[in-house]
Amino acid sequence: MASGLEVLGAAAAVAQFTQLGIELSKNAIQVYGSIHGTNERTQSLYDATRKFRDQHAVVSRHSQSLAHSSDKMEQVIVKTMEQIQATAVDLLKLIDGLRAKDPKRLDKVFTAVVKTKYHESDIEKLRTKLDDLRRQLAEQSVQLISVRVTSDIPNSLSSMEQTLLRGLTKAKDDLSSAIKLDQTAKVPQMLSNMCGMMSDVNRQIEILRSLKYEEIRDRWGRIQDPHGKTYSWVFEATPADTPTFPYSDRMQSWLASQPRLTPVNFLDWLENGNGIYWITGKPGCGKSTLMKYITDHSKTQAELKKWAGQTPLVTAMHYFWFLGTPIQRSYEGLLQSLLWNILRQCPEIIQHTCRARWDDQALALTRWQLPELRDSMSRLTADHLTKTGKTLRFCFFIDGIDEYDGDHEQILRFLLELSRADNIKICASSRPWEVFKNAFADTVTRANSFELHHYTRHDIVMVIDSELEPYRTRWPMYDAVLDELMQEIADKAKGVFLWVTLVIKQELKVGLEGRDSIEELRERLRNIPEGLLPYLEHIFKKLPKGYKRDAARLFMVCMRSTSPLPTPAVEIIKTSNPHALALQNPVASTSDWDAPDHIEEVRAQINTRCRDLMSVEPASTPLGGCVPDMHAVEFLHRSVRDFLEQPVVHQELVRLAGKGFCAQSTLFAVYVSLIKKLSVARAFKKDRSSVYDCAQTWAMLALLHESHSATATVHLKLLEQLDEAMGTLTKTIDKFQRHWTNWANSKPRWGTGEKHEEVLENNQRDLLGHLIELGLVAYADTILKKTSGIMNRKQGRPYLDYALRYSKQRWPYSEADEESSSLFKGPQASVVKMLLNHGAKVNEKIYTDNDRMLLDLYLDFVTNDTNKNKHKDHMPILRLLIEHGAYCILVNDRDLNDKVRAASDGFGVWAGDALIAAIRANAKKYERGWIQFFKLW
Secondary structure (H helix, E strand, C coil), X not given: CCCHHHHHHHHHHHHHHHHHHHHHHHHHHHHHCCCCCCHHHHHHHHHHHHHHHHHHHHHHHHHHXXXXXXXXXXXXXXXXXXXXXXXXXXXXXXXXXXXCCCCCCHHHHHHHHHHHHHHHHHHHXXXXXXXXXXXXXXXXXXXXXXXXXXXXXXXXXXXXHHHHHXXXXXXXXXXXXXXXXXXXXXXXXXXXXXHHHHHHHHHHHHHHHHHCCCCCCHHHHHCCCCCCCCCHHHHCCCCCCCCCCCCCHHHHHHHHCCCCCCCCCHHHHHHHCCEEXXXXXXXXXXXXXXXXXXXXXXXXHHHHHHHHCCCCEEEEEEECCCCCCHHHHCHHHHHHHHHHHHHHHCHHHHHHHCHHXXXXXXXXHCCCCHHHHHHHHHCCCHHHHHHHCCCCEEEEEEECHHHCCCCHHHHHHHHHHXXXXXXXXXXXXXXXXXXXXXXXXXXXXXXXXXXXXXXXXXXXXXXXXXXHHHHHHHCHHXXXXXXXXXXXHHHHHCCCHXXXXXXHHHHHHHHHHCXXXXXXXXXXXXXXXXXXXXXXXXXXXXXXXXXXXHHHHHHHHHHHCCCCEECCHHHHHCCCCXXXXXXXXXXCCHHHCCCHHHHHHHHHHHHXXXXXXXXXXXXXXXXXXXXXXXXXXXXXXXXXXXXXXXXHHHHHHHHHHCCCCCHHHHHXXXXXXXXXXXXXXXXXXXXXXXXXXXXXXXXXXHHHHHHCCCCCCCCHHHHHHHHHHHHHHHHCCCCCCCCHHHHCCXXXXXXXXXXXXXXXXXXXXXXXXXXXXXXXXXXXXXXXXXXXXXXXXXXXXCHHHHHHCXXXXXCCCCCCCHHHHHHCCCCCHHHHHHHHHCCCCCCCEEHHHCCEEHHHHHHHHHHHCCCXXXXXXXXXXXXXXXXXXXXXXXXXXXXXXXXXXXXXXXXXXXXXXXHHHHHHHHXXXXXXXXXXXXXXX
């Protein structure tokens, strides 16, 4: 049973959709029924029809989310929704059939008028039916409010949603009182007010949900908690010379001899400071652990409240993670995380902060774009908030800015600008790269910064002492030696916690458990190189010889993967023939994915092959509640990946992996195998939407990685299995039985910042078009050769259009995420040439885009493309199209000039002139051909 809010939200969306249909039916009669209809009115009606069609898809999702409810009241509402959808489909078919095929020709317009007059009564019947159904839905909604809202409050998603729902409950009680007192005159207005309140509640919750992504708290949960009393010095006005810990006199004396530390001034900054406080330090020195310690500590909140005074305080945090999913290392991920943290604490400022999304309800269904996110963040400044009569103070904690995978200067400019506001300050951490030193130079000058590795010596001693305590108890004779070893490790660590952790586990404990002599223990430490990367090389060289091939393959595949891979992937990666094994694997249950035995087996395989360079950890899974304990294989730390990416090390990995091994193509096999393992029977009973979204993402990644394969092999059978498996999954959620590729962008993910609009498909997408769009030339060429006549049978967009235009909104990657976005190649001359060789027509009209021609649409696409390599990417394609006779019909030469000039911006004036001349020449050839035809006729 769904929550009352979900059902009411669905009912509200359907009611709004019904109103659109009623208005559309009236306008259709007025516009299509008049011979004097202007182009503007016709275009306006066409836009309204398109909006109505788009909303129909939204309404379908709402009703599908409730379709399997066992609640009788919900079943009644769903039945009404389905009747509205069916009526809407009839109305769309009728209106589509009335549109003049060519509004410029009087005979076509006259025919449309006659048809409209003939079908006017049919349209009226449908409009009346929609009106009746809307009234019926409203009555059912009132009944639902009376029964369900109050009982749903305790089960709502969050305390914020509970507060919003209580407002609805009061409105429902007022309505009930009015009905009991027979104050019927008040009922219509109260219902209207309730609808408005319900709409506001839904918008607030929809906006919050659109900001939240699956992994939003994942990195925080993975960061190790600080040990004991480590890091407590950060809240001290003056760091203690020696920690308050019961060490031996030898250790106390040694610690007292260490250089005196300067104050970090963090406590003062929390209470009195402004701008940015920068925490920096070497890789692996514990910056993320410190940031987690700070953000979770009650002292932080207490000091910040002193800074805020009487003004309400809001804190928000974000933890970048380079080894995580694309959104975890993206600009969008940062802004969405901060906004989600802020607005769930202050829902009353959602309307002000997310102005565009609030005003346009359709935007709530789309992914956030980078400019929109930046604008929303800028509205948090005091200057903007005062317009709403609201005053707030904000402190943001942002960990690992160096783990952002994009232009660091871009994100730094924004953060510096934001921190200049009187009511905003930011605590950020990063490695000490020059780009950060330059950006935070003023922060360093004001002593609002420190290098963490200089302050962790005492903390490291605490950790070592804690780890060695059991050995002191068992072997008291080692006491003095262990003090000596502690000092040596702390000296060689140079403040890097990760180095200490690895040395204790890989060297010291091994020696102690093996009862090494004192001299042998000292020799072990002497042989350990200083510095994290040299020690990682030391571990790498000691990998077991018999497992080096497997280790190299695991390293290479995980380096190419855009996010940590689920544990079942290991079986595919380490086999000698990944594609053959993926083919053999049957469609199986996911039951073993979260089984303890399976996880321990994979953990043992990783430990023996990769030692401590990789680990098996709980995964933030897009499978929702279906596989709650799923684990993934990931690098121990970003420094491990940095080490493996060194040219010399990478060359060694290639050698060890074996001749012909391709990480990209292996990932194709991995993702196909994972999709096949998704069990319809088990997973879909629990969370169909999450499982299907996961399958869609894996299918996209499979094809994107295969498009970058260095091998020339076409794994057609594996592709067919992917198509079959996705088709099986799609049938369980799509009653219209559309091809699975039509769902590639059906559920919005997160933004790209691109200007490209969605490319209309009308559910006529297929696998070949998908492959062409993704740039899998060899696969598309093989299918075209294998299937005769397929080019001419395609409905909707022609295949050539897929090679020319793509909807960047479809791909779940950030433009700032260079590794991920580089997987998608965009338009390629090789694909266009291949299609032209197969007989693709360059001058087709596309009815889903108002009968515009291919070249016309492609020129618009080129204009909006923000790619820096625009000239390199698009000029060869334009040349190919022109050589094959492409042209476009526009109103006049001026329109052609403007369109080509806009598209060729950056190509050079000569290129624009040449394009215009070539297009005109092709158009004249076409005109001469028709003149000759008419003469012969």
